Amino acid sequence: MTALHHVLSPGAVPLSVWRDIYRGADASLDPASRAAVEAGAQVIAGIIAKDAPVYGVNTGFGKLASVRIAEADLSALQRNIVLSHAAGVGEPLEPAIVRLIMALKLASLAQGASGVRWETLEHLQACFSAGLVPVVPGQGSVGASGDLAPLAHLTAALMGVGEFFVKGGRVPAVEALAGIGLQPLTLGPKEGLALLNGTQVSTGLALAGLFEAERVFQSALVTGALATDAAKGSDGPFDPRIHRLRRHRGQIDVADALARLMEGSAIRASHREGDPRVQDPYCLRCQPQVMGACLDLLRKAADTLADEANGVSDNPLVFSDTGEVISGGNFHAEPVAFAADMIAMALCEVGSITERRLAMLIDPALSGLPAFLTPRPGLNSGFMIPQVTAAALVSENKQMAHPASVDSIPTSANQEDHVSMAAHGARRLLPMARNAAAVVGLELLAAAQACDFHRPLASSPALERVRERLRAVVPHLEDDRHFAPDIAAATALVTAGAVIRAAATELPGLAG
Template structure:
């Protein structure tokens, strides 16, 4: 049995978050040093219920109903009714890896000791994760402020024995799933329902999940672009470090170094150092460091914001036990997540856009100096003609999906919540974009590999030859027309799973610099 991962509230790192997403059977344990603060904040809430002063969400209604006072004997049922009334999401259920992360982000946030919940609430969330009780969370219904209310309500209904949850491969009523896992449902105390559903954990988990996938995709796209450069017999002069140093953009500098390293030892490159009458390559080859470097900088910034948000306390009101006060605020507003999710969407679209342009260049015999549509008998064969059309369709779809979600806001709660972030959709739409772009990169890989076939017996760089062998293990060269649909799907899997990066990383240390921390 593996040692549980230590969950330190406020101390989550991107590397740990990646492990939590990528390792389904990973268990966690809570850092015991946080428990004193949790107990102190819960005690302050308990004492607040004994007084007469109104405290939002403790002895008042919610949202526009905050002016409605709640009788002391109804405080517990108030929290239960909150979960029930807010669990109104629609759409497909979130994937298990995202639900696991939401459980832990919520537990880690509550364990900071500013939310006023009891220890057993946090312990039960962690136990649900560790024992595989995964609530069914519909993916639609949150506007990203006042927290991810509807999806978090669905997350927490099994905690009180209601809702639905997956356990041991079955979708069960929440209480039954808890029972089979050996867990006791909770009776919520004052403020606990509000603390559970107020927060940005669903938006943040969706954005982190996409960022982790984007990291793998980005590396594959860099490698694929280097292979296309060789297939098109392009120049490596645009990757000269002096060019990038005088601009000073860090992502660009790191990407240029990766492209240079990937090209080392290429016989194809040596074959056209002399006698090549082309002065400059098209932008899709020449400007790869500038375009991909800018995308990398956006991804690095998103990493900083999302790791901060993963460690944040985002419910309301907040409990400051040391000062003996409870303060209403707006940390549940997910604008930071919405803005970086929108930035990620643009970066993902751009990775696919420049990749599609390289496919277009490869099938164009004038631009690439390869046979038309990468087939030895054009006319009788169509070769990669319609494969490129698929890439163009996906790139165009991404352009529509890249429209920023954060610029839209519809007031809710009778205009009490009059500006919202739309962060949940902003993050959720990233996965379809990632799938589209991974397919485009897979198509480019197939096209570049096909282009190399016409340059044999010359070899590409050793690291790129390893990638070619990997591609050819699932897709033989196409010297006569056949359907490439299955080949495209197989190479897409290699791209999405990170296998393209793993095929070269040991040979090219510079690729580590274009991966997120």
């Protein structure tokens, strides 16, 4: 875990901080938020003292909201809602995701609108800071009345029920809590509902997908420029005058980046005069239009998720200035579902146009290069099957890119009759990002191999740095060899951000 530490100011956390937390940074609440939290808790205490019926405080939940609960049973009520709702299934969410979810929940509860006690937040903070990560099954939320099942598993662990990930292993919750000097959490009135309600699981998954998509997108700009040079494509389509006329910000930014990545290429200079081709294939020529549209989608999704991450999605909400507790529907994750669908579409298209460039490079009729990028085609198959692998991954992503937000299914005896499906819409993003990263890694291999045939001509300084970084782990392919290790090494350069760093060129991203 990195030594980087952020202080969270509830309601005003930048997207970059959530990115850092996802990648391992530590975080803690701003102590100044304590006053708002305690004011909200006092409102709940006042309601209990007056014995006024308030949903989620001294009533049942969902369809059972009309059932009054005696004061002596309020603690049991909160424990019961957690245990009964811990009904998730499937493989556990990755610890990095759950850490992000914990931080999102801290920042939400710390705004004082949920009525929880400060000591409850301290318990959650202590687990987060000590590296105790609840084991949370990934399936079971429809993204409506909060991410109930997964958040129930998170809360149950705080209560000593279930398991924590501790240093890579799974440890019974009671044992893990004792290891850092904590007793299991005993919930106060409304606290179980406050911890279960909210979109933090959907939002955390969507943010993780967004951050991985940004890295894949930027890497694909680099490999796309390298493939353009490898195919002796023109940088004319990246002329800024073209893109200013269309006015789309993402398109303008992408064209600028591609032009800068190719600047100074001797390969490009070698065919400025006398090239018989009038126009390049769309996979080269239309990169600004396709990748720019993807960037616009990612930025829109980022804006939505930044708002959601800084919002309060609990129910009911406590307004300490008036002493009111008002039921609403902030737990409905429709904005997150739409954002996840946008990210999915962008990932799908980034992989799709990348695969088309790879297919173009291995086809001698289109590229003018040796068939399948091998010096001795026939004896060797070269890049024949890596392109098939890329095609398979792209098709998988096409299937997963179908929008989740258009689906709904009634739950809770029709009390919750329209749901967002945000959780599984967001959960598919990491597998999609891994697929797209592998496609970009395959293009990196092919484009570097193709450029080898242009020696002694070199590409631009930026792209030559990328080739050198690849060649440090993957040598030129002279004759067929075991391909899988090469693919794994190139993909790792993409997922680790090494391709972006090697280019050492400013690339457009979420904050661009």
